[in-house]
Amino acid sequence: MAERDNEALRSIYRDDPEMAELIELFVGELPERVRALREFFDAGDLASLQRLAHQLRGASGGYGFEPLGFRAEQLESALKADADAEVVRKRVDELIALCSRVAA
Amino acid sequence: MPTTPQTSATILVIDDSPDIHRLMGARLRSEGWTILGASSGEEGIECAIAAPPNLIILDIDMPELDGFETLRRLKINPATLPVPVIVVSANTAPQDKVMGLELGAVDYVAKPFDFSELRARIRAALRTQRLLDMLAKRAHIDGLTGLWNRAHFDARFHELAAGAQRAGQPLSLAMCDLDRFKSINDTFGHPAGDVILQRFAEILSSIVRESDVACRFGGEEFVVILPGAIPEQAAEVMERVRAELREQRWTRHPERAVTASFGVAPVDERGAEAALAAADAALYVAKSSGRNRVVISGERAALRQAG
Numbered sequence A: 001m002a003e004r005d006n007e008a009l010r011s012i013y014r015d016d017p018e019m020a021e022l023i024e025l026f027v028g029e030l031p032e033r034v035r036a037l038r039e040f041f042d043a044g045d046l047a048s049l050q051r052l053a054h055q056l057r058g059a060s061g062g063y064g065f066e067p068l069g070f071r072a073e074q075l076e077s078a079l080k081a082d083a084d085a086e087v088v089r090k091r092v093d094e095l096i097a098l099c100s101r102v103a104a
Numbered sequence B: 001m002p003t004t005p006q007t008s009a010t011i012l013v014i015d016d017s018p019d020i021h022r023l024m025g026a027r028l029r030s031e032g033w034t035i036l037g038a039s040s041g042e043e044g045i046e047c048a049i050a051a052p053p054n055l056i057i058l059d060i061d062m063p064e065l066d067g068f069e070t071l072r073r074l075k076i077n078p079a080t081l082p083v084p085v086i087v088v089s090a091n092t093a094p095q096d097k098v099m100g101l102e103l104g105a106v107d108y109v110a111k112p113f114d115f116s117e118l119r120a121r122i123r124a125a126l127r128t129q130r131l132l133d134m135l136a137k138r139a140h141i142d143g144l145t146g147l148w149n150r151a152h153f154d155a156r157f158h159e160l161a162a163g164a165q166r167a168g169q170p171l172s173l174a175m176c177d178l179d180r181f182k183s184i185n186d187t188f189g190h191p192a193g194d195v196i197l198q199r200f201a202e203i204l205s206s207i208v209r210e211s212d213v214a215c216r217f218g219g220e221e222f223v224v225i226l227p228g229a230i231p232e233q234a235a236e237v238m239e240r241v242r243a244e245l246r247e248q249r250w251t252r253h254p255e256r257a258v259t260a261s262f263g264v265a266p267v268d269e270r271g272a273e274a275a276l277a278a279a280d281a282a283l284y285v286a287k288s289s290g291r292n293r294v295v296i297s298g299e300r301a302a303l304r305q306a307g
């Protein structure tokens, strides 16, 4: 999936009145999730990291941020496959980078 | 049949992800459904047993009790067994779909889901369930009279008898049989007989109490279960039915009144089958002592001779 580096990632549902409030909530809480991702990775708590990736994967599409779901899925797959620490780090970084581009 | 919107439907969402609960709430609200949430399998099962919803949306990937085990438990509990379950999962492997459906789910939707598809699948599941409920109910209703049928009587009577015994509450049973019905049928034809059966059912329904269970037992025989009533009270109710029937005027045969005989018995520690036999014996006494009367089991027929 091609994503240009600095462009803001916006929800495909941003014009849907039924979703506006939820998208804002999701975006507002995203820094908290990023912090948790980082902490679980640094602490080597891979089970919690996988859980977080799994939830992000399941929810992102629902909020209209499919690329985010895709990145979360890549991290989840790497963890499921017991990938090297370096691969996991790369996936975490990619996911966090994309999170930072998410905008309401 | 018209597809009326199921505005009153209650949907229970069992999912460990708070995001899914938020999204479901926002995305399903427009249908007018009431959305309840549980964040674990245990909580969901508890919720569903306490107040069975019209439909359950169940996540497979949950810590502790997973969706499959939750589904298994929902399907072994009589209270939750009939509730349709749509399984949702990020795992789209065919064997997971097969497992979900084999365990009794009505549908399987992959996450992340498209909410318009999910809404359509929920509507379809609710529609099917309404038809199943209707068929199940119809299988317990007598087509000619609209009363409960013999199958319903068999199912309910033992249940009510056991319940009354446990609670120490009285329960009575009344058997009714139309007098000389065969002769009326032979003389005035079957349509006249059907009118009598239908009218008698109407009288019975209008006089028995809300909690009583009036059934067509077969042919021209009827049976009423009267929870909370001692035999004397049940006999009073039947006496009103008897009098009302006797007063009817029939357009097809104004010269010929129609009467019925009644046998009443308590359902006590001797059990349901014994009560049925006792009511039948009392009915036999009512018939053999002149018909058009109500007889309580064990009572001398002469006491309740009616005019």
Ligand SMILES: [Mg+2]
Residues within 6 Å of the ligand: B015, B016, B017, B059, B060, B061, B062
């Ligand atoms: Mg889950």
